[in-house]
Amino acid sequence: MRQTPRSSSNFRRPLIEHVERVQKNVRSCTGCGLCCTEAYNAQRILRIEATDIADHLATLPARRRDALLHRVDAVIARYRLAKAHEARLYTCPFLEPDFTCALPFDVKPLACLTFNPTTKDSCDQESKRFDLALPALEAANRAAGHDGKLAPIPVAVKAAWRARSASEPRSKKAGGRGEG
Ligand code: SF4
Ligand code: SF4
Secondary structure, eight states: OOOOOOTTOTTHHHHHHHHHHHHHHTOOOTTOOGGGSTTTOOOEEOHHHHHHHHHHHHTSOHHHHHHHHHHHHHHHHHTTOTTOOSOOOOOOTTBOTTSOBSSOGGGOOHHHHTEEESSSSOEEEOHHHHHHHHHHHHHHHHHTTOOSOOEEHHHHHHHHHHHHHHHSOHHHHTTSOTTO
8 A cells, every 4th residue: 555654643653652562562452442432432633633544545445435434424424523512422433343443553643542551451541642742743733734623533534535635636536536
């Protein structure tokens, strides 16, 4: 698969190494996914994080990309996220039926990379790691010309996908999903 340079990738490197260590030494998330469901997940992300995800979606085969974008739309509708100004619980559209995440580590939102098993029986947001990485992420967001507004993952990804589609040359759009 073609690797797209991530505009906000620098902050992720140490976190990815940390997550890999946790998965090996503390406990694996395989078969769980609970923190990505409506039971716990109310995550809101910056536009730069959504842009990274949209860039990743653009590298996928059309069928797979369309299926994920369809899930994005379905989650927005199901949880009425489009106009939600406050944090609201929802099951993430990137959570697969087998409870794995559809996104590779190098495009995962910061909050996902910093919510991890802390012991064999418990998981938590690692606020110190989050706070340490946040300034670099916010700087990348500002450098890309975005404000600091947060939005639920599917809402932010849909907006980033629309902006991406709108900025593509007309000839490239022909086979794409368009603006859904
Ligand atoms: S972080 Fe915890 S709740 Fe979330 S998927 Fe991993 S084991 Fe499950
Ligand atoms: S992006 Fe992946 S890890 Fe993050 S909430 Fe969605 S399914 Fe979970």
